[in-house]
Amino acid sequence: MAAGGLAKMTVVSIGAFLVGIGIPYLSSLPSPKLASFIGDFPVPDYPLAFPFLKNRTESAANTPFVCDTMHSYRTELVSLDPLIIYIHDLITPIEIASLLETAEPRFAPSQVTKHGRQQQTSDRTSSSAGLPRDDPTVVCVLNRARNFMGTMLRDGWDEMGPPQLVRYTSGQRFNVHHDWFDYPQWAADGERKWNRVASFFAILQDNCTGGETHFPHARPIAPPSPRGEAAWQGGRQTQTRSQQQQQEEDDEKAKPLWREHENGGLAFRPVAGNAIFWINLHNNGTGDWRTVHAGLPLERGLKTAMNIWPRHYYPYE
Ligand SMILES: *[C@@H]1O[C@H](CO)[C@@H](O)[C@H](O)[C@H]1NC(C)=O
Ligand SMILES: *[C@@H]1O[C@H](CO)[C@@H](O)[C@H](O)[C@H]1NC(C)=O
Ligand SMILES: *[C@@H]1O[C@H](CO)[C@@H](O)[C@H](O)[C@H]1NC(C)=O
Numbered sequence: 322m323a324a325g326g327l328a329k330m331t332v333v334s335i336g337a338f339l340v341g342i343g344i345p346y347l348s349s350l351p352s353p354k355l356a357s358f359i360g361d362f363p364v365p366d367y368p369l370a371f372p373f374l375k376n377r378t379e380s381a382a383n384t385p386f387v388c389d390t391m392h393s394y395r396t397e398l399v400s401l402d403p404l405i406i407y408i409h410d411l412i413t414p415i416e417i418a419s420l421l422e423t424a425e426p427r428f429a430p431s432q433v434t435k436h437g438r439q440q441q442t443s444d445r446t447s448s449s450a451g452l453p454r455d456d457p458t459v460v461c462v463l464n465r466a467r468n469f470m471g472t473m474l475r476d477g478w479d480e481m482g483p484p485q486l487v488r489y490t491s492g493q494r495f496n497v498h499h500d501w502f503d504y505p506q507w508a509a510d511g512e513r514k515w516n517r518v519a520s521f522f523a524i525l526q527d528n529c530t531g532g533e534t535h536f537p538h539a540r541p542i543a544p545p546s547p548r549g550e551a552a553w554q555g556g557r558q559t560q561t562r563s564q565q566q567q568q569e570e571d572d573e574k575a576k577p578l579w580r581e582h583e584n585g586g587l588a589f590r591p592v593a594g595n596a597i598f599w600i601n602l603h604n605n606g607t608g609d610w611r612t613v614h615a616g617l618p619l620e621r622g623l624k625t626a627m628n629i630w631p632r633h634y635y636p637y638e
Pocket of ligand 3: 528529621622623
């Protein structure tokens with residue numbers, strides 16, 4: 322393992338120690354337009370955990386996970402203001418299987434933070450699972466996401482935050498909400514505050530119809546709809562195979578990954594491995610209302626996604 326990788330891992334581990342469990346901060350003013358956003362799922366902390374020195378859980382022990390630090394993904398700009406980027410193949414099938422195995426016993430009814438309290442609500446009917454931050458696959462995926470953000474996160478100061486999985490089944494949904502907090506939250510060190518500067522929403526299981534992620538106020542950069550999964554080939558026609566199955570696969574890949582929704586905004590269909598990334602906060606630290614979004618109801622099937630919420634930290638004044 323490269324020294325750089327070790328250094329990053331150490332940063333993540335120290336961060337886990339500093340941040341601790343996000344404790345909901347009492348915000349007395351309910352937001353004017355929306356009632357809910359996602360609170361942090363309580364996850365046990367393992368201060369100074371060092372993933373490669375610890376034994377994995379027994380169920381995963383027979384398939385040791387090796388992080389592919391060279392894994393490549395592909396990005397597409399969707400919206401410039403607010404910034405929304407579509408990421409193809411952010412999470413590999415092996416990583417998905419490992420994350421699901423780790424999370425499976427932890428799923429519980431999702432909660433949202435309303436008026437400063439964590440509670441269950443009809444606004445959100447899914448189930449959620451916190452992920453342990455010392456799990457090698459979690460570390461691997463968080464490092465990749467952290468590297469994606471580049472200098473937007475300050476090493477040794479900002480943090481990736483505890484990730485969580487969310488699962489929707491037939492009829493389940495998450496009404497319009499925002500991921501940022503109305504007011505920065507106290508950090509566990511009692512000296513700093515933080516807010517969710519950006520969000521990654523990565524799909525792990527997409528065996529469903531419906532269940533798009535809808536950003537009612539997002540605008541595409543240009544009106545023509547996207548080209549689906551197939552990357553631009555410079556105009557070359559590469560399709561010579563005539564087999565029906567190949568055709569069906571190509572048709573599936575050619576389906577647009579997002580569309581302009583009939584009620585306005587953009588709707589992204591769930592595709593396993595792919596992620597949406599967006600910036601939640603303005604430069605002055607306030608939330609960007611244009612990033613509110615909803616998980617549209619599933620008609621049938623199953624959708625599982627991973628939430629990653631990178632945090633900006635602020636010194637308390
Ligand atoms: C890790 O696993 C090895 C072999 O299975 C075992 O000998 C060792 O005691 C374990 N260490 C811990 C800290 O559980
Ligand atoms: C923060 O910045 C946004 C975008 O520039 C602006 O709309 C908002 O009024 C600002 N809020 C404060 C409190 O400065
Ligand atoms: C996908 O879900 C449908 C039910 O909606 C089920 O019949 C099918 O077996 C599932 N496929 C997989 C691969 O899980």
